Amino acid sequence: MEHAIGVDIGGTQTRVAAVGEGQILARRAFPTRGIHEVERAIREVLVEVGWPQPTTIGVGAPAPMDMRAGRILGCPNLPHWNGVEVTQDLGRAFGCPVSLANDATCAAIGELAYGYRARDFVYLTWSTGIGGGIVSGGRVVWGASGQAGEIGHIVLEPDGPPCACGKRGCLEALAGGASLARRAAAELGTSLSARQLVERAAYDAAARRLIASACRALGQGIAILWEILEPERIILGGGLTGSWATLGPQVLSAARSMARGEPRLERTRLGDDVGLLGAAALPAHLPTDW
Ligand SMILES: [Zn+2]
Incomplete structure (x- = not known):
């Protein structure tokens, strides 16, 4: 079974979930800060669902980004994330592939996969x-x-x-x-x-x-x-x-x-979870030649 983690970084709230078979099995929501808070929330949901580590992590963010490099670029709304190497940092912390995409594209993936x-x-x-x-x-x-x-x-x-x-x-x-x-x-x-x-x-x-x-x-x-x-x-x-x-x-x-x-x-019909579910499903929908 897939042990997917979805992360939806919002302008005010960040949400993290463990997703299996399209179901949110555990979740955390907290005011948006930096990558350390995300890392801590991922560890918490992993403990809650009893997964030793995730198979993939997908992250959606409302910011300009270098998607290939997995890096968030300057964004006035997310000051703690400017220049953060999201895929590299989370990949090192959890030992799995990490992908990053625009949050609205993640929501479209949520609709495609589950809506x-x-x-x-x-x-x-x-x-x-x-x-x-x-x-x-x-x-x-x-x-x-x-x-x-x-x-x-x-x-x-x-x-x-x-x-x-x-x-x-x-x-x-x-x-x-x-x-x-x-x-x-x-x-x-x-x-x-x-x-x-x-x-x-x-x-x-x-x-x-x-x-x-x-x-x-x-x-x-x-x-x-x-x-x-x-x-x-x-x-x-x-x-x-x-x-x-x-x-x-x-x-x-x-x-x-x-x-x-x-x-x-x-x-x-997926309400506020559409972007979170889509972030978890993101790795399966990336361009094949990246
Ligand atoms: Zn504009």
């Missing part, structure tokens, strides 16, 4: 930022260096608001949770999270306009994906999809108004 299991779909994270992973013909689309699927950084408005990546008018800068919160502060004069902004839109026209423009931008991004890839479904997860009853119909109608055909959207 939607279709041949052609796109996974989209709609949270503080916006990320994506593409599955085409039953295989993960990695691109030349593992960076394919960075849907949040498609530029929709070249003169639009600045994005964390340094460009302007990216989808993430128009519809990501952090940018929505910033726009709420600037335009409504009050400090609100994106989720609170969604609640306020029920009775406040200015909040409603902000939400509508974010949904329109996301719909535009989805229409672009649809025209390029013609996926069977676009599967969404992440914090903002918790407000799907309000946001989903707006995103869908925007996407359908800008695409030929009828893009289909669906929320992930």
Whole structure:
């Protein structure tokens, strides 16, 4: 039996799990710090499930990375991880192969292995930022260096608001949770999270306009994906999809108004575990020539 460890490093929370036969057998969740905390959590779940050592470790992170080298590059959101040699350090600690990939690509792998299991779909994270992973013909689309699927950084408005990546008018800068919160502060004069902004839109026209423009931008991004890839479904997860009853119909109608055909959207059924399960399954889905 596979003794797989999945690690999902998030902007605020890190989650670690021992996964066997697609089931999470033991897990830890803790505020994101550095690699030592991850190492300790892996040791704890190994003891809990009685495995002497893992067969593989897969790590997903929301950061620029050198995937071949297994190294995280500079990332303002993950200061303890800048330059960390993830695969080398964990490989040395646990004596097994370790792989590293973008967190949204890991979530797409989670869907491919345990969720939607279709041949052609796109996974989209709609949270503080916006990320994506593409599955085409039953295989993960990695691109030349593992960076394919960075849907949040498609530029929709070249003169639009600045994005964390340094460009302007990216989808993430128009519809990501952090940018929505910033726009709420600037335009409504009050400090609100994106989720609170969604609640306020029920009775406040200015909040409603902000939400509508974010949904329109996301719909535009989805229409672009649809025209390029013609996926069977676009599967969404992440914090903002918790407000799907309000946001989903707006995103869908925007996407359908800008695409030929009828893009289909669906929320992930794996909930918050989609990225964690995908990280554990990552080693089986790596490019074969790496
Ligand atoms: Zn960007």
